[in-house]
Amino acid sequence: MKSGDNREKREVRDVIFGTVAAVAALFGSEARLKIMQLLSQSPRSVEEIAKLTGESIANTSQHLQRLLAEGLVSVRKDKISRIYNLGSGSVSEFIECLFDLAEELSPGLREACSQLDKPGCTCPVGIKDAIELVRSGKARIIDLRPETESAYSPISGAINIPIEKLKTGASALPKNKKYYLVCRGRYCSGAGEGVKLLRALGYEAYKLRSSHSRINGEFPKRRNAK
């Protein structure tokens, strides 16, 4: 092999690693990571995102522009606003990977996570087993999100009872089943609250830990980011 050939491949490898590192860098900003995690739950307008992340609208918009240019998010126009969404399911899968790795690496992170959950909520079964239990009638999965979000990314086998409705109508649920609760993904405290509520009423309830993306497997189609 000629040495020129080697050098050429060397440069190709530089391009490859540069590109991949650039992708990783997109997740390396707290603001952008929050945006993407939010979008993995449901599509939202710039204003909504800004409100939920606590950033300014202009800054949020700028981050979204960049994510759009790189194909990580997509937009569609609504009447008056632009609704952003994740570009593909791979993105939220990747975010899950990232969270997994970070939790493994950082004891501090694990501790912070445990502060979001009430103790004793740790779920004894995984998501697949939970779905199986639902099939056999022994358990129910309850999706605590508002109807709009739940309708966007439905969880297979789950029934949607927004947290407010659960507060008033929980006692109508049958007692002879186990309850696995999900809310807005891994770092939402909603499911933990629901568990507390149901347990106070004598139910056997757990927080099901897994993101919607993994549970669901169905994603909006990728749009052309033009």
Add this chain to the structure above:
Amino acid sequence: MKSGDNREKREVRDVIFGTVAAVAALFGSEARLKIMQLLSQSPRSVEEIAKLTGESIANTSQHLQRLLAEGLVSVRKDKISRIYNLGSGSVSEFIECLFDLAEELSPGLREACSQLDKPGCTCPVGIKDAIELVRSGKARIIDLRPETESAYSPISGAINIPIEKLKTGASALPKNKKYYLVCRGRYCSGAGEGVKLLRALGYEAYKLRSSHSRINGEFPKRRNAK
């Protein structure tokens, strides 16, 4: 719920996302990504890594320090040098995820990758199927890396024939089998060369696309990063 409780959880979430973003940022530098990808193949000294990445030794050392502090790599002392290694298999799994995502997002990256491979090398079977074929005697997986690297992270079912030996002794291989070649992971051109070589001799050969970490599943134990 008190509003103070909400604010507190808000801060916890900030900590969480900040931590996770920091982890992602570690992969957002070309130099560090190269280092980690190298280490996913075999442990190496600072000097070796610096040479292979083309960075200065001091700079490489600094990156390694940081990766060490964050638990992404581990060290052990050799006679004279310090041998760095990936901290856990999760890291190389994550790198695979990252590469997958980047390839999906970037057409330019896909094109760059295709430049490393000779056309027609794309493997018709996945890694699991390939191992199955080896078991049934219909195929062989050949690991083209030097013996030292191959010994460190052996690929199940593979035989080790360093590329130099293949050049001289390929014709001794039986003709009635399929050959799946692996080298140093996804972006190494070694396997592509091997394929060209074997095909020129009339063999049915393919580049098996998958990293060693995924093939292997066995990783060095995590060391305390102190």
Add this chain to the structure above:
DNA sequence: TGACTATTCAAGAATTCTATTGAATATTAG
């Protein structure tokens, strides 16, 4: 011990990234 090797440390310059500000654009509703 002393020379040598491999690595780390420390400080600084250059670059890149992020968030802010205020203005500009575009779309809808009246």
Add this chain to the structure above:
DNA sequence: CTAATATTCAATAGAATTCTTGAATAGTCA
């Protein structure tokens, strides 16, 4: 057409990151 709303653009200051340089450390070998 005009006002109002939602978002984007453009410039900038501040912060953080990266690589370089030259010196310092520590362990090995003769």
